[in-house]
Amino acid sequence: MIEINNLVKRYGNLVALDHLNLNIHEGEIFGLLGPNGSGKTTAINCMLALLKYDKGTIRIMGEEMRPDNYKIKQQIGIVLQNVAVFDELTVYENIDYFCGLYIKDKTKRRHLVEEAIQFVGLEDYVRVRPKKLSGGLLRRLNIACGIAHKPKLIILDEPTVAVDPQSRNKILEGIQKLNRQGSTIIYTSHYMEEVEQICTRIAIIDHGRSIAVGTKEELKNMIKTGETITIEAIALEQKHLNDIQQLPHIFELSYHEQILTLRCTGAEHNLIRVLNYLQEQHIPFGRVFSELPTLNDVFLEITGKQLRD
């Protein structure tokens, strides 16, 4: 559905996209996951031909994307970071206006607008003007305006930033429903939990490059970490740390402020082995956690830094 090859975009001396390659297939909820400033919005704006780029190619639905390619643009629904609605129109009128840019038949449009309102859960606010809506409701309106005409491709750029949990859940459920109804979705976020929850495939972006692509399982299988163990233990001495480091499958150990963190390869029984050791040595311990790898671990292993610094 979208093929991006060797895309380069510079802002003066700053290279925002550095030979970015992406291949997004029909029917996917494709996540672009990366920290702030990694180039997600720039990539989206290039895809939409809102920004000129320096090098590379973008093909959408088999055609080269150009600013005047209205045939393709008609089939794309866009929800950008900045809310773009008319203050003087009500919720209903706003959605009707944006839907009307694509759908001229009034009866058909009424159905679509009503469906979009239900979709984002704004039934109680149809006559309200945007200024009276909370941040979360406003974002939901922004989404309804972008998707009411049921486009084949929907691009959402960080739609849940600064949104309350209830609106966030509504938005995420809505996106999955749109996908079930046949839309391909591109979803950018720096929240790894959201991306894990809804995306069928994910590209991790850093410094304008795609550093890993796959399903969440594939991404997690790319890294060494199979389990991270955290134990609150006071008075561990260097000798103990050396002994623990020697236990099987532990490849990284840190001990700060009485918190022992162990990164282990995927093998089983890691936790029990460490706890047995602490008991044998009569070392008291408090809280104990064992976590499966997250997309942050993937990011950390590939780039050496946290997804959210």
Ligand SMILES: Nc1ncnc2c1ncn2[C@@H]1O[C@H](COP(=O)(O)OP(=O)(O)OP(=O)(O)O)[C@@H](O)[C@H]1O
């Ligand atoms: N109009 C601009 N002029 C100059 N530099 C820009 C411009 N827009 C973005 N940048 C820079 O390009 C880089 C990529 O920014 P971009 O907004 O694409 O990242 P992002 O991953 O979408 O981040 P965010 O989540 O903060 O929006 C950043 O270093 C940013 O400061």
